[in-house]
Amino acid sequence: MHFDWPYFWAQLLTPSLAFLNGLGLTVVMAVSAQLLGFVFGLILALGRLSTNRVARGAAGAYIWVVRGTPLLVQIVFIYNGLAAAGILDFHDLHVLGVTFAGNLQAGILALAINEAAYMAEIYRAGISAVDRGQFEAAKALGMPPSMMMRHVVLPQAFRIILLPIGNQFNIMLKNTTLVSVIGVSEMLLVTETINSATFRTFELYSVVAIYFLLLTSLWNLFMAWVERHFALSRPNSATPQAALVLQE
Amino acid sequence: MSEFLVEATEVEKWFGPIKVLDRVDFNVRRGEVVVLIGPSGSGKTTLLRCINHLEHIQRGRIAVNGVLIGYRERQGRLVPDAERNIARQRRDVGMVFQRFNLFNNMNVLSNISLAPRLLRGTRPAEAEAEARALLDRVGLPDKAEAYPAELSGGQQQRIAIARALAMQPAVLLFDEPTSALDPEMVGEVLGVMRDLARSGMTMVVVTHEMGFARQVADRVVVMAEGRIIETGVPEAVFSAPEHPKTRALLSAVLH
Ligand SMILES: Nc1ncnc2c1ncn2[C@@H]1O[C@H](COP(=O)(O)OP(=O)(O)O)[C@@H](O)[C@H]1O
Ligand SMILES: [Mg+2]
Numbered sequence: 001m002h003f004d005w006p007y008f009w010a011q012l013l014t015p016s017l018a019f020l021n022g023l024g025l026t027v028v029m030a031v032s033a034q035l036l037g038f039v040f041g042l043i044l045a046l047g048r049l050s051t052n053r054v055a056r057g058a059a060g061a062y063i064w065v066v067r068g069t070p071l072l073v074q075i076v077f078i079y080n081g082l083a084a085a086g087i088l089d090f091h092d093l094h095v096l097g098v099t100f101a102g103n104l105q106a107g108i109l110a111l112a113i114n115e116a117a118y119m120a121e122i123y124r125a126g127i128s129a130v131d132r133g134q135f136e137a138a139k140a141l142g143m144p145p146s147m148m149m150r151h152v153v154l155p156q157a158f159r160i161i162l163l164p165i166g167n168q169f170n171i172m173l174k175n176t177t178l179v180s181v182i183g184v185s186e187m188l189l190v191t192e193t194i195n196s197a198t199f200r201t202f203e204l205y206s207v208v209a210i211y212f213l214l215l216t217s218l219w220n221l222f223m224a225w226v227e228r229h230f231a232l233s234r235p236n237s238a239t240p241q242a243a244l245v246l247q248e
Numbered sequence: 249m250s251e252f253l254v255e256a257t258e259v260e261k262w263f264g265p266i267k268v269l270d271r272v273d274f275n276v277r278r279g280e281v282v283v284l285i286g287p288s289g290s291g292k293t294t295l296l297r298c299i300n301h302l303e304h305i306q307r308g309r310i311a312v313n314g315v316l317i318g319y320r321e322r323q324g325r326l327v328p329d330a331e332r333n334i335a336r337q338r339r340d341v342g343m344v345f346q347r348f349n350l351f352n353n354m355n356v357l358s359n360i361s362l363a364p365r366l367l368r369g370t371r372p373a374e375a376e377a378e379a380r381a382l383l384d385r386v387g388l389p390d391k392a393e394a395y396p397a398e399l400s401g402g403q404q405q406r407i408a409i410a411r412a413l414a415m416q417p418a419v420l421l422f423d424e425p426t427s428a429l430d431p432e433m434v435g436e437v438l439g440v441m442r443d444l445a446r447s448g449m450t451m452v453v454v455t456h457e458m459g460f461a462r463q464v465a466d467r468v469v470v471m472a473e474g475r476i477i478e479t480g481v482p483e484a485v486f487s488a489p490e491h492p493k494t495r496a497l498l499s500a501v502l503h
Contacts (some may be wrong), residue, residue, distance in 0.1 A: 133349035137408075140300055141363040141415055142339030144332055151362060155353040 008203040012210060022190035023211060025104070029176045029186065033111030034169050040112060041119025046149070048124055059120065066117035072178050074114055079106035079182040107179035115172060122164045126157035162230070166223035170216050187211060250314050253278045253419050253450050254299055260307035261294055261474075268294050270474040271308070276419065276452055281445045283461040283482075284454045286471030287497055292454040295471070296421045299452070300341040301334050312341055313418055339367060342412030342420040346428050348404040350396040350411070356383070357392045360411045367415070375414075382410035386440050402433030406440050419450040426457060458501055462486060470494045 015023075047059030066074070079102075082088040090102030130153050138148035180189035191208040195201055254276040261269035268291050276282050284292050297303040299310060301318035309326065310317050317337050319326040351359050360382055361375035370378070383389050386406040396404055405425055412420055422441065426434040438460050445451055445464045455461065461468055461482055468485040470478040472493045478485060489495045 131349070131352075133345060133347050134351060136302060137343075137345065137349035137351065137411075139302060139335070140338060140341070140343035140345075141411070142335050142337075142367050143363065144335040147366055151366065152351050152353065159353070 004200055004203055007200055008206060011203060011207045015207075016190075016194070018185070018190050019187065019194070022185055022187040025184060025186045026173070026176045027215070029104070029108050029111060029179060029184070030169065030173045033108050033115055033176075034172050036108070036112035037115025037119045037168075037172075040116030042123055044116055044120035045123035045127065048120060049127060063117045063120055066114055067121075071110070071114050071175060072181060075107060075110040075178055075182060078110045078113070079103055101184070103179075103182045103184050107176075107182060107184045111172065111175060111179065114175075115168065118168060119165075122161050122168065123157065125164075126161035127153060129160050130156045159230075162227060163223075166219070166226075170219055173215050173219065174212060250311070251277060252311075253280075253313060254452070255311045255314075256295075256299065256308065257310075258308035259295075259298060259305050259310060261291070261298060261303060261305050268474050269298065269305070272474070272476055274469065274476065276450060278418075279448050279450055280466045281449075281451045281453065281464055283465035283468050284452060284471060285456070285458075285461065285468060285497065285501075287493075287500075290471040291474040292471055293423050296343070296423050296452065296454060299421060300338050300343055302343075304328075312337060317341075339363075339415050340418045342415060342417035344405070344408050344412055344420065344422045344425050346424045348396070348401070348408045348428070350404050350408055352396055354395075355392070356388075356394050356396070356399075356407050359396070359407060360414045363411070364414050378414060379410070382413055383407075385413075385443075386410045387436070400433060401429045402436045405429065405433075405437045409437075409440055409444070413444075419452065420444070422451065422453040422455070424454050424456070426455065456501055458486065458498075470497070472497075 011019075044059045044062060047055040048063070050056055050059075079090060083090070090106045092102050093100040093105070134152055134156065135148060138152045143151070176186055177188040180186060180192070183189070185193075187208050191204050195204050198204070252275040254274070256272060256274040259269050259272040259274070260267065272291075272295060274295065284295070286292050294303060298305050299312070299317070301310075304318065309319070315337065316326070316329075318329055318334055320329045320333075321327075350356075351362070354362065357376060357379050360379035361370075361372070364370040364378065365372060365375045380389065380392060383392055386409055388403055388406055388410075391399065391403060391407070396407075399407070409420075409425075425441070426437050429437065434457070438457060441451070441453070441460070442464055453460075453465075465482050467479060468482050469476055470485065470489075470491065470493075472491075477491045478489065478494045485494065486498065489498055
């Protein structure tokens, strides 16, 4: 076995500009798709829990389809499939001197669409884990459902789902690699490109793996901090374990 | 205007195939304190929950302040009311639960002032002043910043009463407010309720505290198997119960 240590250290400690760009794209995609997934997911979860049959059915169908098909297929479908069918073409956008490539838009959208379905189930589990008495007390005071959700239920549900949310973003960071399939130069695609010129596969994939490990580890540290300072500092009878059991 | 603040007429409530309320007529006058007793499972909780429409009813009608709750009359037929209207009507009906149900995500002050701020548009400073006055009234002026989990059951229940009062309801419903408490805390909660009754508050109280009923109730209503089987002033019901089931219940509770 030959492992080119000097090459490995050089790639790890002084990565190329292309690789750093890839790292930036990975983070940008993960963060924006996660934020969009948060919002879509909440809307979906409220749809699922709504008394309106149409809203419930539509949200249920969305979650069923998205969770039942591979993310890789969804990414290709959204970028290449929709364009091939003449439904939607992703064009490059130029905003404030920054180019926002079409495939990057499609990639973020696909990740967000996928994430929303999983977030919806997490929200739903979190909302269901809030004590029924909390809903009833809010209703008995005369709060309409939206107000009850916003001020009483969701703040408690959020605390319950903190851990699963952290978990989702960890998965999201790694799932961004799938977007390489539509040519977004995130870390993995950059690595593949360098590899095709140098064939130092072992070294290069070790480096990209370490960078992902670094990202997820930083995130884990952050979540541990959040839990110490946000979830556990204030007394709350809501049990974080409940959400863990409900999550698949 | 009707002489009754709460007027329930021929109310029928089913849970699936089980009839839980059977042609219940239940009226409460302004300023009246009604104590509702009956064996477990007789429908006391359900009746309270129908009054503020936490439960639908299948037959009959319930009016609060002369206005139907949960339903609107349209061409002689009752149709379900919009959620917004039901929510609006609930503001006039306060409820105190067996398990307190204080909002776990906020401190005592916010628990009390949230609904007035959001629903009555009370300014934050004013809502806070009102909340502090209510805390004085229930004897917990120093707990404003505490979170529910830091309080004893008796303290939580007194704050739950303050929270309900903050909306200035026309009537307060109590569902076994002392049943979840350690015995040494029952007195402090009943004390607050006694003061409330003296102040002229209209109250419907489900309780097994017969001493409280004797002392405070204007009227005692006895339920069994979803029906009201007896009603009268406390002395009459406790000293000379007419219905055999009332006698059985009283001897079970008092001995
Ligand atoms: N949500 C529910 N679903 C089905 N049955 C219920 C429900 N709530 C109460 N019941 C039934 O209705 C009856 C009356 O209950 P409840 O009003 O709680 O009685 P009480 O408060 O007098 O003990 C009981 O037989 C109970 O099992
Ligand atoms: Mg009960």
